Amino acid sequence: MLALAIHLFWLVPLLPLLSAALLAILLLLRRGAGDADEPLTAAIASTAALCALLLLLLFDLLAIAGALPEQLVFGEWLRIGTVAVRLSFVADAYSLPAATLVTLIVWIAIRFSATYLHREPGFPRFFLGIGLFLAGMLLIVLAGNAVLTFVGWELAGFSSWLLIAYAWERPVATGNALLVFLCNRVGDAGFMLGIALATWSAGSLEWAGLAGDGSMSMVTARLLAFGFVLAALVKSAQLPFTPWIARALEGPTPSSAIFYGSLMVHAGVYLLCRLQGLLEQVPDLLALLAVVGLATAVYGGLCALVQSDVKSALVFSTVTQVGLMVGCCGLGLFWLAACHAGLHAAWRAYQFLLAPAYMHLARRPAPPVPRWLATQAWWYTAALQRFWIEPLANSLLTRPTLALGRDVRALDERFIDPLVGAPRDDEHFATGDAADELIRGHGLAGRALFNFADRMQGLESTLLFSGDGAMEKSLQRAAHYADAIESLLEQPRYLMLMVMATFVVIL
Template identity: 80%
Template sequence: AGEWLAIDRVPVGLSFALDAVSLPMATLVTLIGWIALRFSATYLHRERGFQRFFLGMSLFLAGMLLIVLAGNAVLAFVGWELAGVSSWLLIAYAWERPVATGNALFVFVANRVGDAGFLLAIGLAAWSVGSVEWTGLAGDGRMSVVSARLLAAGFVLAALVKSAQLPFTPWIARALEGPTPSSAVFYGSLMVHAGVFLLFRLQELLVQVPDMLALLVVIGLATSLYGGLCALVQSDVKSALIFSTVTQVGLMFSLCGFGQFALAVGYSGLHAAWRAYQFLLAPSYMQLVRRPARPVPRWLAGRHWLYTAALQRFWIEALAGSLLTRPTLALGRDVRALDERVIDGLVGTPRGDQGAVAGDASADELIRGHGLAGRTLLLFAERLQALENRLLLSDDDAMMKPLRLVGRYADAIESLLEQPRYLMLMVMATFVVIL
């Protein structure tokens, strides 16, 4: 490992963790990626974005390998972002369709919440622990309770968003807009399990925060119940598979909450391989299965309120729009109105109707200040103009002689500084000051 950069004197190395967990997971990532790419070569061979698809998949696999093999949080975050950006590109694979681009934007914005938590945790680790290596995040048990909770909360938020746990589950259903092979690799097998692997890396930190482990148990079980109910009422195979995946990943989070991190990672590896097979098989499902789809279970169909809630996915996305999106848009409108009505008047920013002036307008009409700042600058300019008229445009020799003398001295100093030896002296002095 070599030093890559430093965060406030905390070294960040190009370190890789090649242990009994990361190497098998890296092998699994490579194997699933190779199978999906080989499948896609035939499945998408007539698509216009054939090369673009393989570019996005290659970026994603590089990001996943970084997440699995990284020895510190910063390097893992680079892979985290590569995986997120490549998934956004492939959700919008059919960019000419408004639904695809809209869903890609929704997924991209939702995942930025987790990225913010990840970055916050990296900053807290550098400040409170003095290390961003996975082995040093626990802080040798000397970290305060508040610091440990904040650090764990940032990483757990990133894991919850990336693995589509409640209340961030709605984005994963929208992500199915991309091609089937990318859905199989991203949301069916690999990226959806990245949060579980992140929790495994943080197990020494999480055991110091029991309330965070309890939160993982509650969220995991709630997500499993939510995903199971939603999967039972889906009418297409990919949606049923994705909600079933969310159910299983919720159980993995619960296992992490109970302290069974190694079991959760092993479970995620087996589940990733199985889901990849199911998703790649989804396009030919109707030909392989010669029977109608199973109806909704009686116990669910008989409870109309529960059936409706599962069909509407418990209105989580609508609640997010009411509680987050609409207030944010309203706040943006209020801030814009404040900017136009108050701030522009104070700083002197001209309005749109003040930019267009008649061609025969005089200079005095054009040179005028708007607002407090504009009028202040105009007054200052008038005083400077008066000083210039008094000193430079008058015929008073008594005032001009000192100015001419200062000008001659300034010319002499400038001619000296232009000589090579003085230029080298200035360059050396600059380096001395910098170093």
């Protein structure tokens, strides 16, 4: 029985993933959204979280009794060259308490959300996202190697984007989700860099093997650690990547509680604690962590003092506390950072879930800005404007991405659509300067694409209107087939099939 229980360890992250898959099927079948189906939707998510929690409590008891090994391997997943990526999990003093706390908080948030989100149009979408998030967080804290952790890293990030854009019909929600998505892609790039360098330099992707045997050169260890440190700083909203966390509050309060108040924001701190053996070999990176953590703590504290709503004040207070945790990691106090993260996660989850009731519970107005800050005009303005980091993030990330999207759409309208024979709206091009502005390239890349489209359209005209028209007939036939394929791919069921196939290829 003991051996059987140990061999079921992989069920812990799988159960919430299966619940999310079941909710996705019900959503495709148009079930779970009405009042009558809400209890079923909430019960599926709650049961999966509760079963995972009970399994973790069992494994906690086995670990206390010394009957649970710290490394559990369930076969080989894939190979990168000669480096094996195994389905491995860790059950040590870092992972088991973190996983138990994560599952307990998510289970409580699910029970809270079943009533809080009653009759919301996106009720089943919310619980689908929570299931994906719990599976991702459990993989982050329990995975024994960097690749499996990265799968959880992406699941948690995808679910956060899904729930930030929960009210997708609101442009503010979708814009904030885009900013969060782009900021987190920077951290994902660092994580992938760390995986690539670990494969090349350490010859192992297991967390226990990344520190090596001490023979790794300083340059190699520094580069290897830097990729993972970048991922940790972005996920934990440390400077200069802090702006995304305030935008993430656009989602429902329960998702804010477990994502940015208590759990996902601590994932970066957990990753730093997991890399303790590697980071101790690069003291300059530890010094950088100490400086960044202290600066983020000061930034979060000043911004929290001037906020006028509960959730914003709480999230900047969270930034302050997480900055102190990162600073502890930089000072080599990894055990203190881990304990601080656990206590802070529990307390902050309670505060965020209570936030909607604060206006009824509070019997006095909010305290004013401290006098020492109110009398310092520059510091007060800087804190009120959040030190102007958010406009900088918009300029560097969001606006170029939207401009690229407009340029690609213009290229599609001016070149791709005429090439495949799609109907053109001549009135659109005859309205003068306003219409011309819509199709004009933005920036150097946009102008290059615009000129390229003009040249290709001239070539198309030359080919189509000279000769016997054989090429025109061939193109029209190809366009007919392309239109048929496009009409199929636009159907939701085929789109969902393509998304599922993409996940299968990635996994």
